[in-house]
Amino acid sequence: MITLSINNTRIQVPEGTSILKAAELIGVKIPTLCFLENYEAKGACRVCLVEVKGIKNPVTSCSMPVAEGMEVFTHSQAVRKSRKFVVELLLSEHDGDCKTCLRNDDCELKALAMELGIDRVHFEGERALKLIDDSTPALIRDSGKCIKCRRCITVCNEVQSVGSLYPQGRGFQSSIGPAFAHMLNSVTCVQCGQCAAVCPVGAIVERDHIEDVWRALDNPDKFVIVQTAPAIRAALGECFDYEPGTLVTGKMVTALRQLGFKKVFDTNFAADLTILEEGTELLHRLKKTLVEKKEAFLPQFTSCSPGWINYMEFNFPEYLNHISTCKSPQQMFGALAKTFYAEKIGVLPENITVVSVMPCTAKKYEAQRPEMFQNGIQDVDYVLTTRELGRMIKQAGIDFRSLPDGEMDTPMGISSGAADIFANSGGVMEAAIRTVYEIVTGRELPTENLHVKPLMGLEGIKKASLKIEGTKPDWSFLEGVELHVGVVHSLGNARELMEAIQNGEQFHFVEVMTCPGGCIGGGGQPRYTNDEVRLKRIEAIYREDEGKSLRKSHQNEAILKLYAEYLKEPLGEMSHRLLHTHYREKEQLGF
Amino acid sequence: METANKTGIQSSATDEEIIQHLDRVIQESREKPGALIPLLQLTQKMYGYLPEAAIKKISRELKIPFSEVAGIVGFYSFFSTVPKGRNVVRVCQGTACYVRGGNEVLSAMKNELKIGVGETTKDREFSLEVGRCFGACGLAPVVMINNDVIQRVKPSKIAESLKVYRVKP
Numbered sequence: 001m002i003t004l005s006i007n008n009t010r011i012q013v014p015e016g017t018s019i020l021k022a023a024e025l026i027g028v029k030i031p032t033l034c035f036l037e038n039y040e041a042k043g044a045c046r047v048c049l050v051e052v053k054g055i056k057n058p059v060t061s062c063s064m065p066v067a068e069g070m071e072v073f074t075h076s077q078a079v080r081k082s083r084k085f086v087v088e089l090l091l092s093e094h095d096g097d098c099k100t101c102l103r104n105d106d107c108e109l110k111a112l113a114m115e116l117g118i119d120r121v122h123f124e125g126e127r128a129l130k131l132i133d134d135s136t137p138a139l140i141r142d143s144g145k146c147i148k149c150r151r152c153i154t155v156c157n158e159v160q161s162v163g164s165l166y167p168q169g170r171g172f173q174s175s176i177g178p179a180f181a182h183m184l185n186s187v188t189c190v191q192c193g194q195c196a197a198v199c200p201v202g203a204i205v206e207r208d209h210i211e212d213v214w215r216a217l218d219n220p221d222k223f224v225i226v227q228t229a230p231a232i233r234a235a236l237g238e239c240f241d242y243e244p245g246t247l248v249t250g251k252m253v254t255a256l257r258q259l260g261f262k263k264v265f266d267t268n269f270a271a272d273l274t275i276l277e278e279g280t281e282l283l284h285r286l287k288k289t290l291v292e293k294k295e296a297f298l299p300q301f302t303s304c305s306p307g308w309i310n311y312m313e314f315n316f317p318e319y320l321n322h323i324s325t326c327k328s329p330q331q332m333f334g335a336l337a338k339t340f341y342a343e344k345i346g347v348l349p350e351n352i353t354v355v356s357v358m359p360c361t362a363k364k365y366e367a368q369r370p371e372m373f374q375n376g377i378q379d380v381d382y383v384l385t386t387r388e389l390g391r392m393i394k395q396a397g398i399d400f401r402s403l404p405d406g407e408m409d410t411p412m413g414i415s416s417g418a419a420d421i422f423a424n425s426g427g428v429m430e431a432a433i434r435t436v437y438e439i440v441t442g443r444e445l446p447t448e449n450l451h452v453k454p455l456m457g458l459e460g461i462k463k464a465s466l467k468i469e470g471t472k473p474d475w476s477f478l479e480g481v482e483l484h485v486g487v488v489h490s491l492g493n494a495r496e497l498m499e500a501i502q503n504g505e506q507f508h509f510v511e512v513m514t515c516p517g518g519c520i521g522g523g524g525q526p527r528y529t530n531d532e533v534r535l536k537r538i539e540a541i542y543r544e545d546e547g548k549s550l551r552k553s554h555q556n557e558a559i560l561k562l563y564a565e566y567l568k569e570p571l572g573e574m575s576h577r578l579l580h581t582h583y584r585e586k587e588q589l590g591f
Numbered sequence: 592m593e594t595a596n597k598t599g600i601q602s603s604a605t606d607e608e609i610i611q612h613l614d615r616v617i618q619e620s621r622e623k624p625g626a627l628i629p630l631l632q633l634t635q636k637m638y639g640y641l642p643e644a645a646i647k648k649i650s651r652e653l654k655i656p657f658s659e660v661a662g663i664v665g666f667y668s669f670f671s672t673v674p675k676g677r678n679v680v681r682v683c684q685g686t687a688c689y690v691r692g693g694n695e696v697l698s699a700m701k702n703e704l705k706i707g708v709g710e711t712t713k714d715r716e717f718s719l720e721v722g723r724c725f726g727a728c729g730l731a732p733v734v735m736i737n738n739d740v741i742q743r744v745k746p747s748k749i750a751e752s753l754k755v756y757r758v759k760p
Contacts, residue, residue: 163656169665179661180643187658589657591650
């Protein structure tokens, strides 16, 4: 242990701790615009400067390890002066207009300028080169606003192993972006938006679809319905100053109704449907390999996460046959809304507008994929991120915190707890196991509270094995089979697992979520998301699941009725037409 | 070229030898950290600049993202992604050369070649660059043409200095 003093308070911390971290332990917050937890400090923004007795110049506390007897001052006059100087320099280069910036209400640079009491910028001169990249359906980059903190580079390279962003050029002319003058749509960007989630300013933001949604709501000829992903209910509250991990399902429903949506439905409904389709698909693949002894392309990978689909299409095209052919819940919902539901209410599909609220930016990309149209009609018309929904509710003057709880509409608003947990890493797998185990054995999954413990939590790569015994006659070929499953979140972990699979590691079923923690940590969620926030949101999701009497997808009456009335059976002809898709290799600039 | 010599290649090597060498170096260094810059140097030696296709190949072979390789190419001023002239003229703008008239030498060079810094003459004879100290401050102001150091350059003598590098008519 190392003993040092921070602002005259003595503290003992393990060797190798940074000054920044040590200060946090005694409740002193040192501002930073570039530091990212769990990753090596870059020291790029220079905002976290502190004074260390005996060292002439201020040091960056994020990258400076503590030393025995060190005396640190975090807010002395000299520190305040240097910090102000650094932030003024950043502001002098920053080409942005706060009044019209999407980050107006959560810009870290703006908040810091305020905190430091900067009332004018003493430097005038050249500004950063302003180039707008609006080449993708999900993200917009503005190099003028970029302060080159490099957080996006850490997430794009180290967290996601995507490698689309890197510093280009040098000195004042340098910019952050893809190689040379390429735009995001010509490189292997998966549009996960993790860069937008960590950007301290408005240099990378989601493509805003609020105006499109207002226009649809204002159009009397359109029957506008909305679906909300499971991860929204555990995060939307943060847009209205609720603590992370506050469940706001009921208020969210009321707010959506007040915004003018004709029906408030749940992506959860389609998540339950996904379990039946994808679970059946897995059983078919197992049968094919165990009974027919034919190649069945195992492991089967989940297909809910569009960033992951992009990643596979770019990086592992030889494994595309392994990805479940199920469309994601968002797209299953859209397809059913414009067929099954349209027929049910007697409205032409072209007059129905489907709006999704997603924790995700890649969902904006997914919705406009050519595979996601039927007879020229787009299954999902507009995708809003959680942040956009928060803004829209504010635009409508709705006092969110005082709203009464509402209930989702039937039938596409009915869902099980198994659907809720699609929001976090391990959840899709657990939901599938709850159903598949019961179908195969006729018994309930014999685990505590129906959870699969080894698959829960924030560990990067999680594995579990489940021995199947006491099978029903139809499934006797599975008797004694040990089912190996894997769960990963963030694409860096996905790459590691893919390489293990290439090297012969065996799995039957693998769940992949693109973002750290799963969808609750998605690129479209309220900022700022760190592990503490992720864990709180996950806890909320499990609370939602455990609070329901309906906990298994195959017991959702609305889904059973959908099969009886319309789809007939999982993987049937109708399902294939509406709920399944295919993938294609995409050659773009990446690795 | 000094950059190429560090990689163990003789400046008289033929393209074929360089390609063979490049492939061999890629095979040997695929998994090793630090292989990128020598490979880029070799490639630049082969083509006279770094074509995008070559950068892509190196990125794929070394499993380093294309954006990162491009970032490194853009960072070091010795790398160029545009074709270079047969002769590379570098005018030193380091402190010693600057105070002894390096800037006037650069202006005169621009006028003589009728190109700006980072550009190549239409006949592909000359490219113009600036240097940041060649370590010959005692001879300031200094211009390097290819591997030759021209010392105590006078703006008025530039046309004559260039003459020997032009293709004989």
